[in-house]
Amino acid sequence: MADLIEMTRQAEERWPGLVQSWVDRRKPAAELRCSRSEILPDVARWLASDLGYRFAGFVVEEQPKEWEIRYLFYHPRVTGWVYVLLQQALEVRAIPSISSQVHAADWQEREVEDLFGITFEGHPRLGDFVLHDDLWQEDVAPMRRDFDEETALAERKPRPDWRPRRIVENPGAFVMPVGPIYSGVTESVLFLLETVGEDVIRAFPRLFYKYRGIEKIAEGRTVEDCLLLAERFAATTAFAHALAYCQAVESICRVQVPERARWLRVLLAELERVRHHAGVIQEICESTALSVAASQAALLEEDLLRISGGFAGHRYLFGLAVPGGLTVDPGDPACLRVVDEVRQTVRQLNELEQRLRFSSSFLDRLEGVGFIPAQEAQDHGLVGPIARASGTDGDLRKSQPYCGYDQLRFDVPVETEGDGFARLRVFFAEARQSVQIMQQIPVRLNAGAVQAPVAYQSGVALGWVEAPRGATFHWVRLGREGVIERYRLITPSFVNWHGFHLAAENFAFQDFPIILASLGLSVAENDR
Amino acid sequence: MKQWVLEGLHTGVKSTSYPKSEERAAGVSPGRPARPEAISWQEAEELQRRCPTGAITAHGGRLEVDYRNCVHCFRCARGSGAAMDWQPGYEWAYFTRRNTQSQPWPKSFEGSLHILVVDAGDCGACLNEVRQLSNPYYNMHRLGFFITPTPRQADILLVVGSVTGQMKLPLLQAYEAMPTPKVVMAVGACALSCGVFGPSFVAGCGVSGVLPIDVEVPGFPPPPLAILHGLLVAAGRKAPAPPSDVSTVEGAVAKLA
Numbered sequence: 001m002a003d004l005i006e007m008t009r010q011a012e013e014r015w016p017g018l019v020q021s022w023v024d025r026r027k028p029a030a031e032l033r034c035s036r037s038e039i040l041p042d043v044a045r046w047l048a049s050d051l052g053y054r055f056a057g058f059v060v061e062e063q064p065k066e067w068e069i070r071y072l073f074y075h076p077r078v079t080g081w082v083y084v085l086l087q088q089a090l091e092v093r094a095i096p097s098i099s100s101q102v103h104a105a106d107w108q109e110r111e112v113e114d115l116f117g118i119t120f121e122g123h124p125r126l127g128d129f130v131l132h133d134d135l136w137q138e139d140v141a142p143m144r145r146d147f148d149e150e151t152a153l154a155e156r157k158p159r160p161d162w163r164p165r166r167i168v169e170n171p172g173a174f175v176m177p178v179g180p181i182y183s184g185v186t187e188s189v190l191f192l193l194e195t196v197g198e199d200v201i202r203a204f205p206r207l208f209y210k211y212r213g214i215e216k217i218a219e220g221r222t223v224e225d226c227l228l229l230a231e232r233f234a235a236t237t238a239f240a241h242a243l244a245y246c247q248a249v250e251s252i253c254r255v256q257v258p259e260r261a262r263w264l265r266v267l268l269a270e271l272e273r274v275r276h277h278a279g280v281i282q283e284i285c286e287s288t289a290l291s292v293a294a295s296q297a298a299l300l301e302e303d304l305l306r307i308s309g310g311f312a313g314h315r316y317l318f319g320l321a322v323p324g325g326l327t328v329d330p331g332d333p334a335c336l337r338v339v340d341e342v343r344q345t346v347r348q349l350n351e352l353e354q355r356l357r358f359s360s361s362f363l364d365r366l367e368g369v370g371f372i373p374a375q376e377a378q379d380h381g382l383v384g385p386i387a388r389a390s391g392t393d394g395d396l397r398k399s400q401p402y403c404g405y406d407q408l409r410f411d412v413p414v415e416t417e418g419d420g421f422a423r424l425r426v427f428f429a430e431a432r433q434s435v436q437i438m439q440q441i442p443v444r445l446n447a448g449a450v451q452a453p454v455a456y457q458s459g460v461a462l463g464w465v466e467a468p469r470g471a472t473f474h475w476v477r478l479g480r481e482g483v484i485e486r487y488r489l490i491t492p493s494f495v496n497w498h499g500f501h502l503a504a505e506n507f508a509f510q511d512f513p514i515i516l517a518s519l520g521l522s523v524a525e526n527d528r
Numbered sequence: 529m530k531q532w533v534l535e536g537l538h539t540g541v542k543s544t545s546y547p548k549s550e551e552r553a554a555g556v557s558p559g560r561p562a563r564p565e566a567i568s569w570q571e572a573e574e575l576q577r578r579c580p581t582g583a584i585t586a587h588g589g590r591l592e593v594d595y596r597n598c599v600h601c602f603r604c605a606r607g608s609g610a611a612m613d614w615q616p617g618y619e620w621a622y623f624t625r626r627n628t629q630s631q632p633w634p635k636s637f638e639g640s641l642h643i644l645v646v647d648a649g650d651c652g653a654c655l656n657e658v659r660q661l662s663n664p665y666y667n668m669h670r671l672g673f674f675i676t677p678t679p680r681q682a683d684i685l686l687v688v689g690s691v692t693g694q695m696k697l698p699l700l701q702a703y704e705a706m707p708t709p710k711v712v713m714a715v716g717a718c719a720l721s722c723g724v725f726g727p728s729f730v731a732g733c734g735v736s737g738v739l740p741i742d743v744e745v746p747g748f749p750p751p752p753l754a755i756l757h758g759l760l761v762a763a764g765r766k767a768p769a770p771p772s773d774v775s776t777v778e779g780a781v782a783k784l785a
Contacts, residue, residue, distance in 0.1 A: 181679075184675050186645075187652065188646075210647070210692050210694070211694060213730045292535055305555065315749075318602070319601045327606045
């Protein structure tokens with residue numbers, strides 16, 4: 001709190017008359033209102049480089065008379081949020097890019113340019129991002145309020161002759177496209193491998209083949225209808241996203257979630273984390289063609305899916321979180337049982353880790369592969385297990401606690417090597433910590449309701465959760481009678497795909513599946 | 529390496545007994561709603577109102593659950609007021625109206641089918657359940673089903689997701705590249721109906737507007753055993769299930785009169 005107030009005082013001193021600040025002690029959050037767009041890159045650089053704040057993402061809202069653009073920052077060791085707010089007349093079509101100062105904003109600006117038609121001055125590469133150039137005309141801006149889908153669809157100009165931009169221009173170099181449909185059971189994404197033959201120089205992903213326009217179709221829906229979107233746009237981490245959304249709605253409507261529901265939410269969120277990490281571990285084993293280990297991990301993943309199904313009714317924990325609490329109370333005996341079952345499964349995971357650590361053929365394929373340097377991870381604003389394997393110890397459960405995580409004992413495992421093996425160790429260690437958290441829940445469960453009544457009111461709030469893949473942010477603006485006016489999703493996979501090319505640099509072809517698996521990225525979570 | 533061999537042997541056989549006999553382990557399926565035994569007209573209408581995707585319809589004295597639209601939100605089963613019954617099980621796949629013959633290909637194909645999996649806008653869950661088919665519990669290889677990375681060798685096109693605008697062309701190209709005879713299997717509510725994402729300017733209403741579907745597997749996501757049942761139905765080795773559950777609402781006529 002004191003840090004936030006001190007920060008706002010310094011900001012007003014540095015830009016006298018240009019920055020107005022305001023602190024909300026309840027959330028806590030601070031707002032820095034910039035009256036001129038030119039100072040924006042400087043303010044962003046000051047927060048990120050001088051004060052060590054992390055850039056989470058930004059939210060563009062089209063209000064009746066003006067653009068409201070909020071840049072969201074948070075500090076890994078200070079509780080509270082910082083919004084840098086810029087208001088511009090609706091006629092304004094260009095604002096300064098901050099990505100030259102804060103590189104983490106690079107993809108976020110590309111996304112806004114594609115969806116809102118706002119240009120970022122100084123950004124080196126805009127266009128062909130969410131809406132692909134081989135299908136959509138350049139001037140379409142679906143997130144605008146006056147977007148007419150009939151006309152936009154009618155005017156689409158497919159360009160089958162479209163070719164990706166090449167970066168490597170050496171003699172003999174060529175681009176090898178992989179995807180969007182490729183090998184086995186994989187999500188749709190196109191990889192452009194720039195190669196000279198056996199070695200790949202760089203690899204860039206072309207995403208958003210699965211763009212479903214979640215943020216657009218959410219507008220005008222009721223809170224309940226939008227909950228279905230929040231829960232299901234990236235269903236392998238469904239509960240985390242549903243929870244972030246519910247917390248945003250609860251914050252707007254000032255609902256106190258019953259204590260029992262709060263602890264049960266922690267239990268379910270950690271169950272999901274263990275299950276997700278087991279899945280990633282399985283894919284890593286699979287990618288190195290160590291069949292027995294892959295099968296062992298697959299058994300454990302399926303065990304955890306069954307445990308989830310038996311405990312909560314659905315293998316991916318659908319239909320549980322609602323604004324106000326949870327829809328069902330599994331009961332104390334079931335909670336004790338699920339903790340015990342997960343503990344046993346994670347013990348088997350530990351045994352698997354021990355065997356993997358002594359399998360030299362496995363280690364040879366993971367060590368030094370997909371290396372992400374610590375500085376690059378920070379500059380790209382990477383989050384979650386990927387960032388923590390590169391020495392960046394950010395975890396929202398610690399720095400911005402929710403659901404009572406500040407009352408629980410757990411560590412945030414950090415590794416410094418930044419390669420595939422470091423990430424594998426982080427996944428294993430986080431699964432162990434999740435069990436430790438789960439074990440603290442049953443004794444805290446008091447009798448009581450699991451759902452509080454919610455009276456919808458208009459307002460705006462941020463919901464955040466440390467999802468299994470990292471920090472996720474749901475920005476919700478409610479109009480009258482619980483209708484969604486703006487729903488912004490900042491997901492860990494979107495942030496981390498931005499850093500994918502760091503791991504995929506100067507590698508041999510056969511390492512590609514290993515690099516991909518060791519990052520554990522979701523395409524659905526990105527292509528929202 | 530020796531330790532892995534021993535470890536594998538030590539684990540023993542984990543494969544499910546399905547399709548020979550029923551799999552009864554907990555958590556293999558989320559189940560799905562079924563019409564309740566006795567229900568009033570008001571209750572039927574309330575259930576219809578609570579269903580966010582229009583899977584439950586009550587009209588003309590009939591209560592119908594269309595499983596194509598069901599997204600397992602549990603809103604018809606939980607909370608106060610009327611509730612649908614919940615039925616366990618996973619044998620949910622059926623042939624579409626276009627394809628009513630039990631075997632679309634020669635008998636020699638029955639034992640070994642190669643599957644091309646295409647993600648046309650999936651949220652990750654259906655795809656993860658397809659991935660589980662290769663784990664030792666379900667081990668679909670023992671039944672002669674194999675995933676292939678290329679359409680040129682595929683017999684079955686397994687599509688998940690709502691077919692987004694930008695995935696439509698790759699999906700069509702994959703279908704065109706497959707040799708005949710070929711079967712299209714749509715898996716999950718998004719591929720069968722508008723799901724929760726469609727229709728919109730980027731998300732379609734499933735596969736049916738793009739490709740002719742032969743086998744449908746409802747569910748959100750369908751559990752691995754339901755997808756396995758779909759494959760067995762496609763191969764003509766299992767009987768299909770009905771696509772919806774229809775009943776007359778008892779007492780409805782009296783109350784309306």
